[in-house]
Amino acid sequence: MEHSIQLDHITLGVCYYPEHWPETLWEDDLIRMKEHGIEVIRIAEFAWNLFEPTQGNFTFAFFDRFMEAVRRQEMKVIFCTPTATPPAWLTEAYPEVLNVDLEGHPVYHGMRRHYNYNSPVYRRFTETIVEKLAEHYGSHPNIIGWQIDNELNCECDVFYSEADHRAFREYLKNKYQMLDNLNESLGMTFWNQTYTDWNQVYLPRKNYHNSPNPHLALEEKKFFSQSAVSYCKLQSDILRRYLKNGQFITTNGHFGHLDYQELMDQSLDFLCYDSYPDFAFDLGADPKRPGNLNDRKWSWSLIKTRSISSNFGIMEQQSGANGWTTRMEAPAPKPGQMRLWTMQSIAHGADFISYFRWRTCWIGTEIYWHGLNDYSNEPNRRLEELKAIYRDIRVMGEIAGAKYQAKIAVVKDYPNEWDGEHDRWHGPLSNFSDDGWFRATQLTHTPCDFLYLWQKSSLQELAAYDVLIYPHATILTEETAGLLKKYVEQGGTLVFGARTGYKDEYGRCPMRPMAGYAGELCGVRIADYTFLGPYDEKQTAVWNGKEIDAPFFNDVLEVTAPEAKVEASFTSNYYQGSPALVSRKIGRGTAYYFGAGFSMETAKAFLTELGIGAPYSDCLTIPPQCELAVRKKGGQEYFFVLNYKEYPCTVELKQPMKDILSGRERSGAQELPPYGVMVLSR
Numbered sequence: 134m135e136h137s138i139q140l141d142h143i144t145l146g147v148c149y150y151p152e153h154w155p156e157t158l159w160e161d162d163l164i165r166m167k168e169h170g171i172e173v174i175r176i177a178e179f180a181w182n183l184f185e186p187t188q189g190n191f192t193f194a195f196f197d198r199f200m201e202a203v204r205r206q207e208m209k210v211i212f213c214t215p216t217a218t219p220p221a222w223l224t225e226a227y228p229e230v231l232n233v234d235l236e237g238h239p240v241y242h243g244m245r246r247h248y249n250y251n252s253p254v255y256r257r258f259t260e261t262i263v264e265k266l267a268e269h270y271g272s273h274p275n276i277i278g279w280q281i282d283n284e285l286n287c288e289c290d291v292f293y294s295e296a297d298h299r300a301f302r303e304y305l306k307n308k309y310q311m312l313d314n315l316n317e318s319l320g321m322t323f324w325n326q327t328y329t330d331w332n333q334v335y336l337p338r339k340n341y342h343n344s345p346n347p348h349l350a351l352e353e354k355k356f357f358s359q360s361a362v363s364y365c366k367l368q369s370d371i372l373r374r375y376l377k378n379g380q381f382i383t384t385n386g387h388f389g390h391l392d393y394q395e396l397m398d399q400s401l402d403f404l405c406y407d408s409y410p411d412f413a414f415d416l417g418a419d420p421k422r423p424g425n426l427n428d429r430k431w432s433w434s435l436i437k438t439r440s441i442s443s444n445f446g447i448m449e450q451q452s453g454a455n456g457w458t459t460r461m462e463a464p465a466p467k468p469g470q471m472r473l474w475t476m477q478s479i480a481h482g483a484d485f486i487s488y489f490r491w492r493t494c495w496i497g498t499e500i501y502w503h504g505l506n507d508y509s510n511e512p513n514r515r516l517e518e519l520k521a522i523y524r525d526i527r528v529m530g531e532i533a534g535a536k537y538q539a540k541i542a543v544v545k546d547y548p549n550e551w552d553g554e555h556d557r558w559h560g561p562l563s564n565f566s567d568d569g570w571f572r573a574t575q576l577t578h579t580p581c582d583f584l585y586l587w588q589k590s591s592l593q594e595l596a597a598y599d600v601l602i603y604p605h606a607t608i609l610t611e612e613t614a615g616l617l618k619k620y621v622e623q624g625g626t627l628v629f630g631a632r633t634g635y636k637d638e639y640g641r642c643p644m645r646p647m648a649g650y651a652g653e654l655c656g657v658r659i660a661d662y663t664f665l666g667p668y669d670e671k672q673t674a675v676w677n678g679k680e681i682d683a684p685f686f687n688d689v690l691e692v693t694a695p696e697a698k699v700e701a702s703f704t705s706n707y708y709q710g711s712p713a714l715v716s717r718k719i720g721r722g723t724a725y726y727f728g729a730g731f732s733m734e735t736a737k738a739f740l741t742e743l744g745i746g747a748p749y750s751d752c753l754t755i756p757p758q759c760e761l762a763v764r765k766k767g768g769q770e771y772f773f774v775l776n777y778k779e780y781p782c783t784v785e786l787k788q789p790m791k792d793i794l795s796g797r798e799r800s801g802a803q804e805l806p807p808y809g810v811m812v813l814s815r
């Protein structure tokens with residue numbers, strides 16, 4: 134099932150906290166929001182105490198008063214379940230609801246996400262508060278949808294309370310049934326880890342070098358994910374019983390140890406993301422270093438959001454400088470950047486943009502985290518910029534529902550991401566190659582998607598792409614390899630990189646020729662392999678007469694199938710002359726095995742040699758400092774050109790196009806101002 138926000142026009146919203154401001158200000162705030170084009174507010178995600186000030190005593194008076202103002206002003210609302218911040222009366226009376234860290238220390242009350250998903254007590258309190266809210270507000274005409282919790286797995290994505298250890302035992306019992314089966318599957322005979330009673334089983338706990346049994350550590354991540362999914366479902370099941378008028382259910386952000394395909398499938402209508410491009414500034418690095426994409430790197434997170442929810446919302450869009458009491462992240466957005474970042478989100482498929490937050494908070498941990506209004510509530514340049522955004526949004530409304538266009542996807546899956554956290558070859562290699570593919574596709578203006586493989590992935594989803602890059606599928610099951618083979622047979626191009634296919638679903642390395650099922654598919658065997666250490670020379674390979682980078686890790690290949698073809702060989706090191714890249718035609722398509730990682734230069738070479746780079750160069754010439762994104766609805770294509778730099782540039786339209794923002798026809802050379810945005814259609 135496709136998960137997608139359904140809106141008939143691009144819509145603006147804002148995060149609002151009535152509990153932070155005098156009631157006399159509410160109405161004025163709502164009126165001013167509307168003047169700035171804001172149609173939706175998100176409320177209540179941290180307000181449990183206002184509904185249940187003491188255990189079992191429920192009151193809705195405060196939010197009822199606020200919702201009256203909302204009704205008068207005809208504002209739409211996304212209402213939240215307040216479970217990210219359990220009240221002090223609860224954590225004090227029931228300390229078992231608190232999370233515990235790897236070393237066994239409880240996480241005390243005072244911040245947020247200090248609870249654990251598996252505590253039966255916390256689940257009971259959650260059920261009650263969600264039910265009470267759903268009963269009371271579920272049919273409210275101004276509420277268009279619900280947000281569950283806030284940023285599941287943000288702040289913390291590991292959980293070691295007593296309840297988690299117990300639930301982990303149950304999870305494993307369910308999966309393995311017999312202890313012998315568990316011992317065998319997770320390799321417990323190594324270092325005498327064999328269990329003889331279920332009570333000996335724990336989530337991996339603190340040990341020397343933080344070096345747990347890797348198979349148990351992989352189960353741990355699957356379990357963390359399942360815990361969050363089931364906690365979210367607990368809430369969505371209750372909400373669904375009460376919601377009226379087509380109200381949707383969503384949550385915000387994506388974080389570690391959570392399988393979002395599963396989360397969508399079980400609970401949600403679509404995903405919202407929280408976009409703070411300032412986080413992408415690599416403050417330690419030289420911002421002028423070539424290839425340092427800074428805030429543009431945030432598009433990578435938006436690509437991931439789109440892989441979960443084809444059209445999505447931004448529940449929190451950055452509107453000012455970041456900072457907590459302990460975190461002063463980066464400069465305030467320069468004039469034009471808030472608009473640029475808004476358009477970055479829309480370019481990638483967001484149809485709803487809600488800013489964080491209406492006014493900079495005057496109390497608490499986030500007093501340095503700036504919103505649209507300053508503490509003073511006086512006019513400022515960010516509010517002026519919002520007015521300009523509102524003007525743009527009005528003329529762009531029709532773009533809602535248009536789908537992002539990409540013919541190439543980087544394939545991903547959660548087990549490999551989680552296994553890579555301990556596998557010090559695979560994890561860093563994957564990050565390196567992600568960076569390579571991101572920068573190569575960005576700088577050549579080749580729109581790119583992610584495709585997450587999971588148990589419900591279909592051939593049809595894969596076949597939507599001409600080329601799939603599965604950079605380092607260390608864990609590759611027979612089933613996944615079968616699906617990929619069908620994709621190639623029907624005409625697809627598949628590219629694997631080094632370290633593929635040598636682990637099974639438990640993260641074990643079974644006795645068989647490497648690269649396992651990928652080797653069978655591509656007609657290769659890995660004869661030798663090595664990490665390229667600091668003393669190794671730069672490795673390259675020659676492909677179609679051109680030298681390409683073959684960095685980070687090398688798989689030295691041998692051809693095992695008669696129709697497999699050596700495309701490139703290594704140029705140095707003790708395996709100089711051995712195959713580095715092998716291709717094999719299968720049905721109407723081709724599978725490639727490349728025995729290295731992908732730097733930006735390597736990825737660019739693949740885009741060129743496979744003939745899939747720069748697919749819009751026939752109609753647009755765009756300088757590298759700009760991102761190109763394309764959305765399409767019906768026969769209409771929308772081109773977003775985003776200038777991330779503080780200086781202007783020239784974009785060349787090789788055919789006449791409509792400039793949506795000005796309403797004019799344009800062709801030829803066009804100047805794009807600093808942080809400027811162009812939205813064209815044809």
Ligand code: GAL
Pocket residue numbers: 283284287407449489499502
């Ligand atoms: C998000 C969170 C918000 C706010 C914001 C700024 O992660 O959802 O509640 O804390 O960051 O810190």
